[in-house]
Amino acid sequence: MAIRVENVNYIYGEGTAYKIHALKNINLTIQDGEFIGLIGHTGSGKSTLTQHLNGLVRASSGKIYYNDQDIYEEKFSMKELRSKVGLVFQYPEHQLFEVDVFSDVCFGPKNLGLAKEEVEKRAEEALKSVGLDSSLYKASPFELSGGQKRRVAIAGVLAMQPEVLILDEPTAGLDPKGRDEILDEIGKLHQERKITILLVSHSMEDVARYVKRIIVMNQGNVQFDQTPKEVFRHYRELEKIGLAAPQVTYIMNELRQNGFLVDTDSTTVKEAKDSILRALQGRRES
Numbered sequence: 001m002a003i004r005v006e007n008v009n010y011i012y013g014e015g016t017a018y019k020i021h022a023l024k025n026i027n028l029t030i031q032d033g034e035f036i037g038l039i040g041h042t043g044s045g046k047s048t049l050t051q052h053l054n055g056l057v058r059a060s061s062g063k064i065y066y067n068d069q070d071i072y073e074e075k076f077s078m079k080e081l082r083s084k085v086g087l088v089f090q091y092p093e094h095q096l097f098e099v100d101v102f103s104d105v106c107f108g109p110k111n112l113g114l115a116k117e118e119v120e121k122r123a124e125e126a127l128k129s130v131g132l133d134s135s136l137y138k139a140s141p142f143e144l145s146g147g148q149k150r151r152v153a154i155a156g157v158l159a160m161q162p163e164v165l166i167l168d169e170p171t172a173g174l175d176p177k178g179r180d181e182i183l184d185e186i187g188k189l190h191q192e193r194k195i196t197i198l199l200v201s202h203s204m205e206d207v208a209r210y211v212k213r214i215i216v217m218n219q220g221n222v223q224f225d226q227t228p229k230e231v232f233r234h235y236r237e238l239e240k241i242g243l244a245a246p247q248v249t250y251i252m253n254e255l256r257q258n259g260f261l262v263d264t265d266s267t268t269v270k271e272a273k274d275s276i277l278r279a280l281q282g283r284r285e286s
Contacts (some may be wrong), residue, residue, distance in 0.1 A: 008062035040217030086157035
């Protein structure tokens with residue numbers, strides 16, 4: 001069991017006139033090897049929750065356990081936690097600061113006190129795993145494109161060899177090709193390394209395509225915690241809290257309402273295509 005969250009509350013500006021109850025009695029268990037989507041409207045508490053999971057923010061009340069250890073115990077090592085639960089911020093510029101790409105990716109493992117050879121080996125493996133061309137290793141990270149910066153930021157966390165990888169809007173601002181490339185690399189990492197991944201995203205299509213479980217945040221609460229198919233059955237309720245389902249969900253429900261016996265639980269284009277072809281075949285045979 002990787003992470004367990006018990007009755008966690010977080011209040012910004014506690015004791016002031018500007019206090020905001022950002023997290024309200026959150027209870028979650030994140031198992032080893034899961035690929036989870038975390039969605040919610042702006043201000044729903046999803047980013048605040050992710051920052052609790054690696055100790056960047058401390059809960060106002062409640063407990064968080066990593067591998068059954070209370071992270072708020074006095075002797076617990078937050079440094080070790082952050083090497084095992086890696087967080088990639090929405091804006092990669094917040095994580096890039098070295099003179100060149102390779103040095104930036106070396107920073108994390110170097111701070112773990114590893115030998116130079118091991119540090120460089122980890123950096124090279126991490127950069128390869130995110131598909132960054134070696135010709136860019138000595139370039140300034142600030143001269144890279146948005147997609148390249150994100151790859152470097154992800155590589156910097158991967159070089160720490162985390163057991164849990166949290167990605168906050170890793171494809172924000174990218175074109176469709178760049179978005180697909182980044183998400184395909186993340187999916188490949190999950191399959192090959194069995195890393196636990198928590199993907200924060202506004203794209204319902206991306207979430208439906210990659211994750212096996214979705215946590216929906218709304219006003220500091222967990223509103224849904226189910227499989228993608230189960231969550232998107234509530235598409236009307238999602239609309240009421242400023243979200244939506246994948247476009248496929250709306251198309252399939254429209255077809256069903258017009259007499260086509262399609263599977264309204266389809267969440268990807270491939271599933272929808274197969275279901276529509278079966279429905280058309282059934283019509284022809286009848």
